[in-house]
Amino acid sequence: MKPPKKSTKNTKLTKSKLRIIGGDWRSRTLPIPDIEGLRPTPDRVRETLFNWLSVWIPGAHCGDFFCGSGALGLEALSRGASSCLFADTSRIVTQQMTANLATLGATNANVIQQSAVDLLKTPPVRPLDIIFLDPPFRQGWLAKLMPLLNDNWLANRAWVYIEMEKESPLPELPTFWSLKKEKMAGQLCYRLFEVNKPV
Numbered sequence: 001m002k003p004p005k006k007s008t009k010n011t012k013l014t015k016s017k018l019r020i021i022g023g024d025w026r027s028r029t030l031p032i033p034d035i036e037g038l039r040p041t042p043d044r045v046r047e048t049l050f051n052w053l054s055v056w057i058p059g060a061h062c063g064d065f066f067c068g069s070g071a072l073g074l075e076a077l078s079r080g081a082s083s084c085l086f087a088d089t090s091r092i093v094t095q096q097m098t099a100n101l102a103t104l105g106a107t108n109a110n111v112i113q114q115s116a117v118d119l120l121k122t123p124p125v126r127p128l129d130i131i132f133l134d135p136p137f138r139q140g141w142l143a144k145l146m147p148l149l150n151d152n153w154l155a156n157r158a159w160v161y162i163e164m165e166k167e168s169p170l171p172e173l174p175t176f177w178s179l180k181k182e183k184m185a186g187q188l189c190y191r192l193f194e195v196n197k198p199v
Helices: 043-052 071-078 091-104 116-120 141-150
Strands: 015-019 029-033 061-065 083-088 109-113 128-133 154-165 177-185 188-196
Touching (some): 043 071, 043 188, 071 083, 091 109, 116 141, 128 141
Antiparallel strands (some): 154 188, 177 188
16 A cells, blocks of 8 residues: 655745836736745835835935835835845845845845844945835834934935834934824834934
């Protein structure tokens, strides 16, 4: 009697898909890891955000910290950003991010496996024009990050986008941070700040 075949159900690592919604790579789909806590920014939120930033994206140097699926940085590159630095602590995330950039033929991006806090404590290659911050919810990341964003990482005029749970208060911000846009989507609150550094 032949031994029963082993079931392959649930043994294969499955992957979700991310769809880029605008720009040169519009409608391209890319695999993203199915790991706990990875939640790509919803399509309609991305659409709103990049409508807000449409004038500022072309030529911008961007940072996508806690990049996860890389949805925000990839949208920026697709729409004409000059470069994007992707950072995440997960090896699985950064490996997939590197693979997806290779699939797209993107040569103007770097991927770093490092926490945003540690990264922002190091000198940047260049100041960034736009930074996307989508940290894990309810872990106090923004309070740790905000003081580090007032140094060399931001260009003289920069934009900082923040996603957070809507029930949590924002950390105290410097007076030269100006809230320009704010919206809610379910349990999510997303905001866009303009930062004009003091001379």
